[in-house]
Every structure is written in structure tokens, then in C-alpha cells.
Amino acid sequence: MTTADLTGRTAIVTGGATLLGRGVVQVLADHGASVVIADIDEENGRRVAQEASSSGATVTFRRVDVTDDAALATLVAETVAENGGLDIVVNLAAVYIDDGFATTRADWLTALNVNVVSMVALVQAAHPHLKASRHASVVNFTSISSSVAQTGRWVYPAGKAAIAQLTRSMAMDLAPDGIRVNSVSPGWTWSAIMDDLSGGDRVKTDRVAAPFHLTGRVGDPSEVGNVVAFLASDAASVVTGADWAADGGYSAMGPEQATPAIPLLAEQDPS
Numbered sequence: 534m535t536t537a538d539l540t541g542r543t544a545i546v547t548g549g550a551t552l553l554g555r556g557v558v559q560v561l562a563d564h565g566a567s568v569v570i571a572d573i574d575e576e577n578g579r580r581v582a583q584e585a586s587s588s589g590a591t592v593t594f595r596r597v598d599v600t601d602d603a604a605l606a607t608l609v610a611e612t613v614a615e616n617g618g619l620d621i622v623v624n625l626a627a628v629y630i631d632d633g634f635a636t637t638r639a640d641w642l643t644a645l646n647v648n649v650v651s652m653v654a655l656v657q658a659a660h661p662h663l664k665a666s667r668h669a670s671v672v673n674f675t676s677i678s679s680s681v682a683q684t685g686r687w688v689y690p691a692g693k694a695a696i697a698q699l700t701r702s703m704a705m706d707l708a709p710d711g712i713r714v715n716s717v718s719p720g721w722t723w724s725a726i727m728d729d730l731s732g733g734d735r736v737k738t739d740r741v742a743a744p745f746h747l748t749g750r751v752g753d754p755s756e757v758g759n760v761v762a763f764l765a766s767d768a769a770s771v772v773t774g775a776d777w778a779a780d781g782g783y784s785a786m787g788p789e790q791a792t793p794a795i796p797l798l799a800e801q802d803p804s
């Protein structure tokens with residue numbers, strides 16, 4: 534038995550088709566869970582399911598738009614029919630729609646619908662089955678963006694801040710049903726957006742991230758997956774309503790960063 538033993542558990546991971554999602558799916562499967570990936574990206578979702586299954590785990594893909602309540606109901610019903618229950622929900626799917634100050638009402642509503650409201654809708658659909666599980670756990674993906682201002686970004690951070698609060702509300706009201714609810718806040722993580730923007734250059738990505746991550750690099754998807762697996766497991770049985778930083782120390786660092794600022798006071802003024 535591993536620390537985060539998930540043997541016999543069934544998990545739904547929304548957004549599991551992407552690079553970061555794949556890391557989470559793989560770690561959950563490696564710890565013994567059967568995983569259902571729910572994503573709109575059919576090509577990558579099927580590929581991730583196939584790759585993660587190659588080690589003998591049960592990982593399947595379902596094409597699901599998380600903003601579609603009927604599709605969520607079908608996802609939950611079919612997951613339970615095929616696996617005999619549902620123990621873990623990982624709300625990871627998100628969109629980065631954000632034009633800062635200029636964002637239209639339509640884009641605000643679209644982004645918040647995917648990033649926040651759909652987390653609630655899936656938990657509502659899964660609730661009877663989570664309640665019936667003796668190991669029920671929900672893990673919501675928020676971000677370091679939930680608690681700092683970032684230039685040109687209004688929508689994504691607001692949604693992520695809402696998720697941190699939503700997690701506390703869910704944890705409070707679902708505790709009597711034996712359902713633990715936590716969130717995970719990744720820092721910069723090697724993900725599809727980093728891969729795209731850097732042209733696949735991990736070394737450059739780590740160099741850019743180094744000044745504001747104590748670890749001096751971006752995180753790996755599997756490192757975030759390890760935190761999710763812990764929160765989903767009985768090893769975290771005393772943890773609910775909490776936000777877990779998986780951010781390489783980003784949130785521990787202040788504006789002075791990791792360089793001594795006080796000695797600057799003693800330096801000679803060049804003028």
C-alpha cells in the first residue's frame with residue numbers, strides 16, 4: 534500500500550486530455566484508481582487514455598463538454614454503471630479566455646461558466662454517488678493567479694479566486710455527507726500553454742520562471758498530480774476545505790524575491 538493508495542477507487546478528471554491533465558490522470562492511475570477522462574478534446578483524450586492504460590490501469594475517455602448538464606449526468610451515470618461507483622472528482626478543465634479590462638460580458642460569462650460553474654454542476658451530478666462512497670473526495674483546480682494581480686488578466690484570476698472560496702463552501706456543506714473537498718494551486722507548470730509559447734523549450738521556460746519560484750523552475754504535471762493523489766486519498770483524511778500550494782514556493786515569495794534587499798540600503802548612491 535502506497536501513502537496515497539487509490540486501489541479500487543474510481544475518479545473522473547475533467548480536462549484530462551491536456552499535458553497537465555495527463556500528468557494527473559497518470560499519477561491517479563499509478564496509485565490504483567480507475568480514471569475516466571472527461572474533455573472536449575477527443576483526439577488527445579483518447580491518446581492519454583490509451584497511454585495511461587498501457588501499464589494495466591483502467592483509463593477511459595468520454596467526450597464531455599462540462600458546460601452541458603445533460604452530458605455531465607450521462608458521464609456520471611455511465612461511470613458508475615461501468616465501475617460500480619464514483620469516489621473522486623477532479624475539476625481541472627479550464628479556459629484562458631481573458632482580455633483583461635476589455636473583456637466582453639459574453640466572454641466573462643463563457644469563462645466563468647467553464648471555470649467555476651461547471652465545477653459545481655459536476656459535483657451536483659456526482660453527489661449521490663460520492664455520498665455513497667466511503668472515500669469521497671473532490672479536488673478543484675485553482676491557481677497562484679487566485680491571489681495576485683497579473684497584468685492584463687481579470688477574468689482568469691477572478692474565476693480562480695472564486696474556486697478557492699467555492700472549495701470552502703463545498704467542504705462545509707458536504708462534510709456531513711462524508712465528502713472532503715480541497716483545492717490545489719499550481720504555480721507555473723510545464724503544460725500545453727508553456728509548450729506552445731516557448732516552442733517546446735523547457736530550459737527557457739525554467740529560466741523565465743526561476744526568479745519567482747523558489748525551486749528555480751516550473752513544476753512537472755506529475756508533481757501536481759502527486760498532490761492531487763494525496764488529497765484524493767485516505768492519507769489526507771483530516772484535510773478538507775484547504776487550498777494546497779503546488780507552486781514551487783511562488784506564493785511564499787514576497788516582492789523582494791529571493792535576493793537580499795536590505796543590503797541595498799547601505800550601497801553608495803551613484804549620483
Ligand SMILES: NC(=O)c1ccc[n+]([C@@H]2O[C@H](COP(=O)([O-])OP(=O)(O)OC[C@H]3O[C@@H](n4cnc5c(N)ncnc54)[C@H](O)[C@@H]3O)[C@@H](O)[C@H]2O)c1
Nearest residue numbers: 548551553572573598599626627674676719721722724725
Ligand atoms: N498551466 C499552468 O501553469 C497552470 C498554473 C496554475 C493552474 N493551472 C490550472 O491547471 C488546469 C489545467 O491547466 P492547463 O494549463 O493544462 O490548461 P489547458 O488549456 O492546457 O487544458 C485545459 C483542458 O480543459 C479542456 N476543456 C476546456 N473547456 C472544456 C469544456 N467546456 N469541457 C470539457 N473540457 C474542457 C481542454 O480541452 C483542455 O484539455 C486549469 O484548471 C488551470 O487553471 C495551470
